[in-house]
Amino acid sequence: MLSYRNLEVLTMKKEFILITGANGQIGSELTAALREYYGSEVVLATDIRPPAEENGLFEILDIRDQQRLAEIIRDFKVTQVYHLAAILSAKGETNPRWTWQVNMEGLFNVLESARQHQVEKVFYPSSIAVFSDKTPRNNTPQHTILHPTTVYGISKAAGEDWCNYYFLKYGVDVRSVRFPGIVSYLHPPGGGTTDYAVEIYHAAVEEKPYYCFLREDTRLPMLYMPDAIRATVELMAAPREQIRVRTSYNLAGMSFTPAEIYDAIRVHYPAFQISYQPDFRQQIADSWTSSIDDSMARKDWEWEPEFNLEQMTADMISNLNKLKTLQYV
């Protein structure tokens, strides 16, 4: 079992954990991690679609269904909610109204149920999508101009303020980070602008050329999944009085461009080829910032990422190759 800062304090208590959007890129790995620490019998995964395989308690839940959500929270005596269900940036632009409903009604339902049923803690992932071309581009400060231009970003920015409101007005202990693009090998990403940084590794390992939907010089903040899971667990385990940002913490891991990730991959696959064919996602990426100042997270709950681009690349390629070998066994 991995060891996380302060986690032993939490695991000594009697907890029941609810995860929404549990079958997605982050949810499937976070669910496994929380089951490992707390025990499968106290972690209920939910999603609007069934999981590829069931490894513990699971229920279908549309996060827009407030009544069912409240029943689950009441009946299971839920103490912590990890609210991951959302529509991401690129997919969100294909149907703004639906995206707003899932992202905003979903969060509202979680906050209201948490208030009514005295849930002890709520985790809400925000995103670098809250930033815009009005935001300082490099080393983006914690407290800064937002004005997002995608429906996803607008919903996350509003969501941050609602989290702060529920904390100030009702004392709901909501904790949040602005995740950069998350890179992982186990489950595919769900329709974001940073998805290229996952797809490119799959192409390399399959020894196929990669057609990148962003320009080669598009620098974005990114984070490797093990760091994202650790950030989530450590933030939730930190003492309440240490959490001074009640909107959402800036969180950084690394920043790179498609040209730089390509170079990192070519250390392992010298013949790997890439070509650039920017599409509508370029405009979204251009509206986000390049690097993030996460000093508040470092100060308040001792956040520190472990993986840089080279370490992540070696780990991604090694794990994708293991999965490839398993497929042929």
Ligand code: NAD
């Ligand atoms: P994902 O798209 O992979 O997963 C989202 C899950 O939500 C899916 O399994 C989907 O079936 C589910 N869902 C969609 N509509 C639903 C509904 N109406 N009711 C219940 N479930 C529904 O997303 P992810 O990458 O796992 O992201 C999880 C959270 O983290 C999201 O809130 C996202 O905004 C945030 N985030 C992710 C990243 C990233 O790079 N992956 C970056 C920043 C923030």
Ligand code: AKB
């Ligand atoms: C997306 O690209 O939409 C997500 C995110 C950064 O929130 N990966």
